[in-house]
Amino acid sequence: MDNVFIMDHPLIQHKISILRNKETGTNEFRKLIEEIAVLMGFEALRDLPLEDVEVETPIETCRTPMISGKKLAVVPVLRAGLGMVNGITTLVPSAKIGHIGLYRDPVTHEPHEYYCKLPDPIDQRLIVMVDPMLATGGSAISAVNFIKQHGGKSIKCMFVIAAPEGLKRLHEVHPDVQIYVGHLDRELNDRAYICPGLGDAGDRIFGTK
Ligand code: URA
Secondary structure, eight states: OTTEEEOOOHHHHHHHHHHHOTTOOHHHHHHHHHHHHHHHHHHHTTTOOEEEEEEEOSSOEEEEEEEOSOEEEEEEEETTTHHHHHHHHHHOTTOEEOEEEEEEOTTTOOEEEEEEEOOSSOTTEEEEEEOSEESSSHHHHHHHHHHHHTTOOEEEEEEEEEOHHHHHHHHHHOTTSEEEEEEEOSEEOTTSOEESSOSOHHHHHHTOO
């Protein structure tokens, strides 16, 4: 699939395996989610444009590349996406941060928006939307719809784990969006949880269960 990138780096796979373990506690879980976001961000941002600037080293003056052009916005989908924000801002400290709040109807599993605030203007920015879990794809599709309605044009999405159903749906609806996935899991169960997955990412990041 064009624009879909499944990460196969051993460090990411190893850290995801620790996340899956139900005995992994909140503190370690939160740290690992952030570390995975750094590793995924490193790959997802490899096409950031560079421009040469002049720098005086202790030896001589040289022209040397620095990141130029597009500014970055990280947009976590609340609440679990918050766990990935520091990973991206570690790489790009100047990034602005937007928020999209969606909750899943417990019966229909459809997403409903309850909060949204994006950096303005958003159209010149590269937007990195983050959410640890891509399950049905409903929330991700709504979040990308929302970003596009606000003028967002250049969008990358990062998910630690995806279900095949959600990945297919998101890619079909938004083929222009680049999707980065840490691991593609087997399937969704009848409660729209990813299997084998890691449970409820928000609860595990925030220790609310
Ligand atoms: N969201 C989660 O946190 N976990 C899942 O398995 C599916 C959606």
